[in-house]
Amino acid sequence: MHNNAVFPFASEATPGTVYLIGAGPGDPDLITVKGLNILRQADVVLYDYLANPVLLSVVPPDAEKLYVGKSAGSHALPQQEINRLLVQYARSQKIVVRLKGGDPFVFGRGGEEALYLAQHGIPWQVVPGVTSAVAVPAYAGIPVTHRGYAASFTVVTGHTGTHPDNSYLDWSTLARLNTTLIILMGLGNLAFIVDELTQHGRPGDTPIAVIQWGTLPEQHAVTGTLNTIVERVKAAQVRPPALIVVGHVVDLAQHLRWFSADADTPS
Numbered sequence: 521m522h523n524n525a526v527f528p529f530a531s532e533a534t535p536g537t538v539y540l541i542g543a544g545p546g547d548p549d550l551i552t553v554k555g556l557n558i559l560r561q562a563d564v565v566l567y568d569y570l571a572n573p574v575l576l577s578v579v580p581p582d583a584e585k586l587y588v589g590k591s592a593g594s595h596a597l598p599q600q601e602i603n604r605l606l607v608q609y610a611r612s613q614k615i616v617v618r619l620k621g622g623d624p625f626v627f628g629r630g631g632e633e634a635l636y637l638a639q640h641g642i643p644w645q646v647v648p649g650v651t652s653a654v655a656v657p658a659y660a661g662i663p664v665t666h667r668g669y670a671a672s673f674t675v676v677t678g679h680t681g682t683h684p685d686n687s688y689l690d691w692s693t694l695a696r697l698n699t700t701l702i703i704l705m706g707l708g709n710l711a712f713i714v715d716e717l718t719q720h721g722r723p724g725d726t727p728i729a730v731i732q733w734g735t736l737p738e739q740h741a742v743t744g745t746l747n748t749i750v751e752r753v754k755a756a757q758v759r760p761p762a763l764i765v766v767g768h769v770v771d772l773a774q775h776l777r778w779f780s781a782d783a784d785t786p787s
């Protein structure tokens with residue numbers, strides 16, 4: 521039973537509540553209808569580096585907008601301070617939006633923030649977002665699964681080495697899995713990742729793509745193989761944010777590239 525007259529559904533936001541909203545991967549049109557509806561009612565928005573600031577144009581003019589993001593190691597605000605502010609604003613009966621890139625619960629500490637709010641008795645909700653893990657490959661013409669190529673995809677952080685709690689990442693198992701491997705926060709460790717995968721049995725001719733600023737006009741995809749990608753990425757001077765996709769689905773980009781902004785460096 522479809523009733524177009526009631527679309528878009530107007531989600532009513534409640535004062536004193538914190539909404540963890542996924543902003544989507546970059547293209548501002550990729551925020552959800554629910555996320556947009558709540559953002560329009562916000563009294564205060566705390567937003568991250570990867571949440572497209574264009575989205576702030578829908579926030580009421582008298583609302584407070586606080587940049588709390590971090591990029592490449594420079595934190596605008598420490599996590600403890602962000603947590604404290606969320607509680608403080610909620611207790612003063614504001615409609616509080618915590619706007620995070622992609623999906624709030626895919627890396628990026630959304631779970632920690634929710635836990636802190638729950639522990640402090642603050643009402644909170646999560647509005648899931650379109651994660652970069654799937655959307656960035658899609659905008660580069662790479663379906664993360666495809667019959668005959670990959671029956672699963674695996675999303676991991678590449679931020680190993682500097683993150684002691686990520687030591688559980690078992691690259692020997694990841695290398696052996698017949699899966700599309702999607703690595704976030706991995707650009708700085710690309711050489712290490714390629715080494716781990718090849719040493720543990722992924723063939724050197726396995727296709728790989730590194731996609732910078734996916735879904736945005738600045739999108740740039742560099743493709744190659746495990747053997748060639750480190751040099752290519754260096755030559756193309758790829759910078760974060762970038763996402764890595766490993767697997768045979770990467771070959772489909774030759775046929776499926778559709779996003780006109782994408783300036784690919786072909787393999």
Ligand code: SAH
Binds near residue numbers: 651653
């Ligand atoms: N919660 C986010 C991920 C946060 S971790 C999500 O669901 O998408 C941040 C990492 O995500 C970046 O280091 C990068 O690897 C990836 N990323 C996010 N947006 C991206 C984009 N537009 N293009 C390429 N990579 C992106």
